[in-house]
Amino acid sequence: MIATRSTFATSRFVLLWVLCPVVALATFRFLFGGVAATMGDFLYHAEMRPVAFYAHIVLASVALVLVPFQFWQGLRSRQIQLHRWLGRIYGISILASGSGGLWLAATTESGNVAAWGFGLLAIAWVGTTAYGILLAMGRNIPAHRDWMIRSAALTMAAVTLRIYLGLGMVFGLDYGDIVSFLGWGCWVPNLLAAEFIVRRGRKGTLRRVAVASVRTA
Template structure:
């Protein structure tokens, strides 16, 4: 019984974090870019389309992501699941390309550029491949790749959890460089551990 409550709390926490961070990310609509995102506001001038595609649509993907793992919705309303998946994929396509362009033009240095660039490329690749697998009817493989996609989408949350601590302890320059990798590499590692557990391997073989 305790494990059931723990599991439900984890699910609840993911929903709260995804929606909370997504809504907080749209604060620029009220406060403006300069006031709310001073550290990256230069992107709004140098690569305006890429910047606004990323900061507007990445939160959409983050809010939609938990719905894709809602088993009841997927079972009872598969068509809704598919339409949410399409919206999730399009949001990541546009936000991911925007993220790639921003990474290429960052002033934070090559380590941060490669970190955020790798995140954007893997985000696009894992999501695109996962959707392609669904179109091929390879649902078990599709589910595995969408878990990887979700781990990368969740980088929006982990970045905001780590960044205040890193800024306070290491300073803005070093903290921002470190978070460009720290926000997503552990997420991917946890996802791979989850996917490679012996129990999941035996279930997959049985299927």
């Protein structure tokens, strides 16, 4: 049990504090090499829909960088105002990036399967985040936390997508070969994992409440 918890903690640290910022910073490689050289598959988006394209990739990176800070318990407990301001930036970034992503999905040249996958990702991303923020405004913190876990899982679709792209390269596959899979595979497993974490957290809370009730009875 201790080994399992240690492995989970290590995996969480690597995901939040290593992969999230690395993927976010790697997105800005277009500043040095240009979109054609670094993101050639998306050049037509950059040329035809520059506002949607740049809003999507830049602000998604901002949201990705903020994910570990929003789940840093020490920050939430000691700097609640900073947590709230970062949350506002996170929410605004997702609203703009998700809207841009939906536009890109609707106009993609990668086929209907990918279009629907990325389009539903954009809708779910904005929806979970907006609902989570509304719950925070209503002071329903437990539910807020659950929905922001779902939001973060969708934000980290950017990480999952890069992992799949890397695996594809190992097998000689490029973006065009696996884009239909990426449209769904980059976020559906993440959302299922988030749901598992949420439900496990609820069971833990109920267990602690039950134990406390027995002790005070």
